[in-house]
Amino acid sequence: MTTVEEVLGLGDDALVAAQRLAQWTARAHELEEDVALANIALDQLGAARLLLSYAGELEGAGRDEDALAYLRDDREFRNVLLVELPNGDFAVTVAKLLFLAAYQRDRYRQLAAGEDERLAGIAGKTVKESAYHLDHAALWTLRLGDGTAESHRRMQSAVDEIWPYTYELFEGNELRPGWLATVEPVLAEATLTRPDDGGWAPRGGREGRHTEHLSYLLAELQVLHRAHAGASW
Amino acid sequence: MLQRKGSICNTVMVYGNDFQTSAGDLLGEVEAAEAALREAAGRELAGEAGDAGGHDAGRHGAGDRDPGARDPGKERAGYFDRIISADQKIEPRDDMPDAYRKTLIRQIAQHAHSEIIGMQPEANWITRAPSLKRKAILLAKVQDEAGHGLYLYAAAETLGAAREELVDKLLTGRQKYSSIFNYPTLTWADVGVIGWLVDGAAIVNQVPLCRCSYGPYARAMIRICKEESFHQRQGYEILYTLAHGTPAQRELAQDAVDRWWYPSLAMFGPPDSESTHSEQSMQWKIKRFSNDDLRQRFVDMCVGQVEVLGLRLPDPALRWNPQRGAHDFTEPDYAELMRVISGDGPCNRQRMAHRRAAHADGGWVREAAAAYAAKQAGAEA
Numbered sequence: 299m300t301t302v303e304e305v306l307g308l309g310d311d312a313l314v315a316a317q318r319l320a321q322w323t324a325r326a327h328e329l330e331e332d333v334a335l336a337n338i339a340l341d342q343l344g345a346a347r348l349l350l351s352y353a354g355e356l357e358g359a360g361r362d363e364d365a366l367a368y369l370r371d372d373r374e375f376r377n378v379l380l381v382e383l384p385n386g387d388f389a390v391t392v393a394k395l396l397f398l399a400a401y402q403r404d405r406y407r408q409l410a411a412g413e414d415e416r417l418a419g420i421a422g423k424t425v426k427e428s429a430y431h432l433d434h435a436a437l438w439t440l441r442l443g444d445g446t447a448e449s450h451r452r453m454q455s456a457v458d459e460i461w462p463y464t465y466e467l468f469e470g471n472e473l474r475p476g477w478l479a480t481v482e483p484v485l486a487e488a489t490l491t492r493p494d495d496g497g498w499a500p501r502g503g504r505e506g507r508h509t510e511h512l513s514y515l516l517a518e519l520q521v522l523h524r525a526h527a528g529a530s531w
Numbered sequence: 532m533l534q535r536k537g538s539i540c541n542t543v544m545v546y547g548n549d550f551q552t553s554a555g556d557l558l559g560e561v562e563a564a565e566a567a568l569r570e571a572a573g574r575e576l577a578g579e580a581g582d583a584g585g586h587d588a589g590r591h592g593a594g595d596r597d598p599g600a601r602d603p604g605k606e607r608a609g610y611f612d613r614i615i616s617a618d619q620k621i622e623p624r625d626d627m628p629d630a631y632r633k634t635l636i637r638q639i640a641q642h643a644h645s646e647i648i649g650m651q652p653e654a655n656w657i658t659r660a661p662s663l664k665r666k667a668i669l670l671a672k673v674q675d676e677a678g679h680g681l682y683l684y685a686a687a688e689t690l691g692a693a694r695e696e697l698v699d700k701l702l703t704g705r706q707k708y709s710s711i712f713n714y715p716t717l718t719w720a721d722v723g724v725i726g727w728l729v730d731g732a733a734i735v736n737q738v739p740l741c742r743c744s745y746g747p748y749a750r751a752m753i754r755i756c757k758e759e760s761f762h763q764r765q766g767y768e769i770l771y772t773l774a775h776g777t778p779a780q781r782e783l784a785q786d787a788v789d790r791w792w793y794p795s796l797a798m799f800g801p802p803d804s805e806s807t808h809s810e811q812s813m814q815w816k817i818k819r820f821s822n823d824d825l826r827q828r829f830v831d832m833c834v835g836q837v838e839v840l841g842l843r844l845p846d847p848a849l850r851w852n853p854q855r856g857a858h859d860f861t862e863p864d865y866a867e868l869m870r871v872i873s874g875d876g877p878c879n880r881q882r883m884a885h886r887r888a889a890h891a892d893g894g895w896v897r898e899a900a901a902a903y904a905a906k907q908a909g910a911e912a
């Protein structure tokens with residue numbers, strides 16, 4: 299049986315990732331990358347809308363996608379911490395996307411073959427998108443890791459910074475070995491060092507215990523909607 | 532993703548195509564221009580067979596088929612004029628007067644820069660959009676604008692102007708962008724008004740460019756105008772929803788119309804009596820209507836639309852003039868336009884600082900991409 303919490307987790311991951319990626323708009327190093335990041339943000343947002351709508355239906359309390367996105371507080375969000383971390387420089391954004399997309403692709407692939415038909419339908423669409431996000435992030439990991447001395451330093455530091463947040467992705471699932479099999483060769487080809495396991499592993503997002511960053515992100519996302527209670531847009 | 536979305540504009544993909552058009556006539560004109568372009572291409576081929584020294588001479592060099600029969604220099608000069616007067620298209624490898632090339636590069640570059648700078652005022656509201664559907668539409672729209680910038684820089688490159696060079700001219704202030712983007716987007720309603728009035732004025736300005744004499748520019752404009760008409764619709768619908776919403780929403784909508792009306796009228800440029808580039812551009816069929824004609828057309832179009840919105844335009848002198856068959860209206864403050872163009876609008880400094888910062892912050896990424904590409908090329912060789 300699919301639980302509301304589970305679908306909220308998936309939907310909130312996508313929504314918060316979309317919000318972070320949207321913050322890049324008109325800030326990328328090249329127009330082509332502005333277009334690409336906006337595409338990925340749109341995919342994540344599209345997935346979030348489908349998943350939150352479904353979560354609302356499962357819950358049966360009459361909440362639609364907007365009620366769930368705009369009228370919950372940070373303690374009610376179920377996303378992993380990784381997605382709410384600030385964008386940092388482009389290397390941090392690439393590291394976040396690489397790790398997230400590799401996980402989302404495998405998670406959606408699993409759900410696409412799962413018993414919940416509704417979820418399987420959504421995941422069948424989003425799994426293809428995640429595969430594209432993964433390609434895009436992997437390509438940039440290579441370019442930055444194996445580019446200049448500066449880009450190598452930045453990419454390595456981004457991987458080191460984000461790696462501890464990846465453990466939380468695998469709470470309640472068996473996807474980590476497959477994920478490592480995707481991510482490790484990319485890091486190796488990019489001449490980057492894969493961080494050691496066994497260190498710091500922050501968690502709590504799935505239970506609504508987030509970083510300090512999420513409340514600011516939601517303040518921005520929700521400010522206008524909340525200022526006009528009950529209005530249509 | 533780019534590959535997947537193909538040739539349909541993103542705003543349509545996210546938005547659908549399910550409500551009444553407010554720019555239907557203009558879209559019809561874009562389609563007519565597209566048909567004319569195809570027809571002209573057919574004529575051109577037919578003409579080529581019977582006239583080896585004519586159109587063909589410019590394309591492949593005089594004498595390609597008929598060596599020594601004509602004076603190549605004279606042939607080329609005549610060729611450009613014939614193409615212009617026959618309403619056919621000049622193509623990248625054709626001979627063209629230097630001044631024509633320079634005028635086009637300047638105009639296309641400034642248009643491209645406007646698309647890029649124009650992303651900022653709307654991107655300002657993406658993270659705060661009041662519903663997820665609106666957020667998706669706005670994100671797709673701003674992404675379309677980046678795409679417009681890309682098509683236009685590509686069109687300028689066909690004239691021999693490198694994109695880096697043009698971007699550098701923007702960053703160093705040697706080339707301008709549309710002054711409208713130097714006004715701030717203070718509320719969500721501004722996003723609606725930008726779609727309705729700013730994209731609307733852009734369409735009125737740009738539809739005639741779909742028949743511009745330079746082929747790559749005309750083709751880029753056809754594609755852009757189709758997308759702009761969806762942008763205009765989404766803006767109009769935002770405003771319609773606000774104007775028919777709560778009293779507070781209605782107030783947001785009217786306030787935004789009040790602030791953007793005159794700057795939108797100024798988008799058509801100085802009045803004809805003071806416009807410097809117009810006459811030559813008209814002769815070359817780069818420009819086809821005067822600033823004042825286009826401005827009038829825009830006003831006449833907006834009057835009906837604002838009634839449907841249930842809002843008012845902030846012009847007490849606005850009224851139908853049956854003698855002229857057009858609306859009389861108050862001209863925008865051209866002194867203000869000149870101040871904004873020369874750099875003293877509310878947001879000139881902010882927009883340029885943002886663009887320069889994005890470019891500078893991305894320097895190490897561009898260097899990395901170039902270094903990686905060079906390594907890959909070296910490994911293959």
Ligand SMILES: [Fe+2]
Pocket residue numbers: 646675676679755759
């Ligand atoms: Fe545009």
Ligand SMILES: [Fe+2]
Pocket residue numbers: 676730758759762
């Ligand atoms: Fe537009």
